[in-house]
Amino acid sequence: MxxxxxxxxxxxxxxxxxxxxxxxxxxxxxxxxxxxxxxxxxxxxxxxxxxxxxxxxxxxxxxxxxxxxxxxxxxxxxxxxxxxxxxxxxxxxxxxxxxxxxxxxxxxxxxxxxxxxxxxxxxxxxxxxxxxxxxxxxxxxxxxxxxxxxxxxxxxxxxxxxxxxxxxxxxxxxxxxxxxxxxxxxxxxxxxxxxxxxxxxxxxxxxxxxxxxxxxxxxxxxxxxxxxxxxxxxxxxLSPWGSDCKPGGCKGKKKANKRKHPESSDNHTHGAKENMRQPSPQNSRETQFENHLSDLQTAQSFQEVQHKCIAFELGDNISGANRYIEKDKFSVDYQALKLYPSDIPNAQTYPVVVRADGDCLPACGSVHAFGHDQRPAELRARIVHELACHAEYYLKEENLRKGFETSKERRGHIIKSFAMYSDEYLPGMSLDENTVKRIYEAEVIKIVKPKTFMGIWQVFALSTVLQMPIFSAYPNCGNPFVRADLHRLVMPRIDTANPPGEPLIVMWTSTRVDMNMTHWIPNHFTPGLPYSPTADCTPNQVPE
Structure with missing residues (x-):
């Protein structure tokens, strides 16, 4: 040698x-x-x-x-x-x-x-x-x-x-x-x-x-x-085109002369195939994400979900924008309005009606991004991608405290609290680092299924997907320690180039009316929107 x-x-x-x-x-x-x-x-x-x-x-x-x-x-x-x-x-x-x-x-x-x-x-x-x-x-x-x-x-x-x-x-x-x-x-x-x-x-x-x-x-x-x-x-x-070319040029003239005129029938066929791969923006795009979620459901492990996410092209990033009840033709959710907290950054916002079928958090994202709640599959897929590809970020305590003032007693407990709020947590679990990680991964695997309810980790991911801070508005009822953890500002993982302005509002609410307020728990999300760009009214003045 x-x-x-x-x-x-x-x-x-x-x-x-x-x-x-x-x-x-x-x-x-x-x-x-x-x-x-x-x-x-x-x-x-x-x-x-x-x-x-x-x-x-x-x-x-x-x-x-x-x-x-x-x-x-x-x-x-x-x-x-x-x-x-x-x-x-x-x-x-x-x-x-x-x-x-x-x-x-x-x-x-x-x-x-x-x-x-x-x-x-x-x-x-x-x-x-x-x-x-x-x-x-x-x-x-x-x-x-x-x-x-x-x-x-x-x-x-x-x-x-x-x-x-x-x-x-x-x-x-x-x-x-x-x-x-x-x-x-x-x-x-x-x-x-x-x-x-x-x-x-x-x-x-x-x-x-x-x-x-x-x-x-x-x-x-x-x-x-x-x-x-x-x-x-x-x-x-190893590349598909490599067998026709060697270093320094192509093997033969026959391959080089095979280029068709732009208007030839072969190129029209190729164009048709391209259109099939990139369908029209609305329903076809949503169908593409629905198919991707179906593929993710075949994954047998968190690592496999990661692989499938990496291999799928999400397309251009999306972002949140100003939406208004009157201008965008939303209806106020009066049941949620009864619980709407007053201690939020923009008091002149009101909860609006979105689908209550398990896709409510993706629907909130669809409202803020597109002005309607008809794109839940795309928002769910983007949330899954964010959580699967950046798990290490969302499993660090200091990242979950951004934009959130916590007492010294609560520091170090935020991530454990998030794990306890997950449906994957079982009472009596010892929440060490590995257990929290397993709960997180199991939750990501679960939410690839449409109409599956989401939680606080998904609110964090939605903030990054929309490239804007989100205020997680939790009603002043139920367990006060839960509210202390979830009523807060959520910052996106990546700092945006433009000043964020007012955060988007996502409210935790419930479709149930039979709960005692002391033992109240949420089962629904709704976005909070201002009535109009110039409106200055109180909740009691919002027209039904």
Whole structure:
């Protein structure tokens, strides 16, 4: 091996099951114990006596190419920093078709290597039944060490704990990979249309030629050159158009002359197909989002919901706008008006009637964005996307306190309170960080179904979707501690370029009339709107 080369041997170790020093019996026999992904490996540098051992850890349980390259990122960055002379990397792994031996990994290999400053790479796949290797040993020793830490009195509840408890006592380099790191890789590949590589299952060596172009053969050859007479390499262009073009120009004139006149029948057909993909704005657009929600309902996990959200194009952002009862032809919701709180930023607003079918919060968003409540599917889909793709933001206490004054006694309890207000919370649950996260993820999975009632986390997401602050107006009845948490200003995740002005009003209300005000609970949302741009009237003066 040359001084400019490096061998990297990687594998996914079996997931580590999180443990606590003291736990009740039900935790040990639970069916959904928290697990940590371990991506282990080592690399060899010419002239060095020992390999460098490493392990990437993550709370995400993804084992696909996007996860592989998220785990490899810190390793390659470290390699580039500590061994700048290395230009070519030879990867070795097993041939799992869900992880390494597939077109998406081939594409990432052909692009990531050059983006990180290396000049070339190969990927070699071991034969089935190849036996154990160094990555297996790395995983084994780390899991044994973690179990020993638990016996010593420590709790390991997530990947952050795993790294913190093991790092001081091991020479293995440990990295923590966030779910957002994996999603960042997915975003670069989700819209790529890649060609299937013929004979993928027989491939044992991949050579990178240029971005999106590889060479492959059915046996790993150490000469790694296409001049080897015994082991022929074949070119593969991963992009759909690559098979017609080579670096420097197209293969033949026939392909180049195939362009049609703009008015030809083929182009009219193509235009018709484009129109089918981008239907008319109103009902067709809503149908598109309804179909997307139906697809999200097939997801079996929060991670799968995330993947489907990343792969779906939402289109242009939407935003809230000034709406008026008289001008936009809304009706005042007089039942909600009886509960309408006076301590809100704009007292000259009134609750209006929207659908009360479980889609009430998306309907509120539709009113503020479009001036009617007929686009609940689009607003529901956008809320799901926001919560699924930015879970880490909505699971941080400091982000949920923005725009909200809390007493010192309540600080640190907001996120736990939000979890307790969820339908996914069961009385008696111990609300640690992982439990809150599981409740959040279960809630996101649940709300992909239309006509499913939403809550405070979804109000936060709606604020970002509409790019405006929302005042969450909670009636002065029911549990006062609940009102203390939910009657508040909600700020969008992203600061808007323009001054926000008055916040939009979304009121918690109820369609029931049989409740005692002391034990009152909401089951409906309604938007609060001014009567007209110039109206200055009291609630009793609003015409029926």
């Amino acid at each position: 040359k001084q400019s080369e490096c061998i990297v041997h990687i594998d996914f170790s079996g997931n580590y099951v999180c443990k606590m020093h003291k736990e009740i019996q039900a935790v040990h026999f639970g069916a959904s114990q928290v697990q940590i992904t371990l991506h282990t490996g080592c690399y060899y540098i010419a002239g060095e006596q020992k390999p460098v051992l490493f392990c990437g850890t993550s709370d995400s349980l993804q084992h696909d190419p996007a996860a592989v390259w998220a785990f490899l990122g810190p390793v390659l960055d470290d390699l580039r920093t500590t061994h700048p002379a290395v230009q070519t990397i030879h990867f070795f792994s097993d041939g799992s078709t869900t992880q390494y031996r597939q077109k998406m990994n081939f594409y990432l290999l052909s692009t990531e290597i050059f983006e990180r400053g290396f000049s070339g790479a190969t990927w070699n796949f071991f034969e089935a039944g190849h036996g154990k290797g160094v990555p297996d040993g790395v995983g084994g020793i780390l899991k044994r060490t973690a179990d020993r830490r638990v016996l010593e009195g420590f709790d390991i509840l997530n990947s952050k704990d795993f790294v913190a408890k093991l790092k001081p006592s091991t020479s293995i380099k440990l990295y923590t990979i966030q779910g957002s790191d994996i999603m960042a890789v997915e975003k670069r590949i989700c819209n790529k249309t890649l060609k299937t590589v013929p004979g993928t299952m027989n491939i044992h060596q991949i050579l990178v030629v240029s971005p999106e172009q590889i060479r492959c053969r059915d046996i790993s050859c150490t000469c790694v050159q296409d001049t080897c007479p015994d082991h022929h390499l074949r070119d593969v262009f």
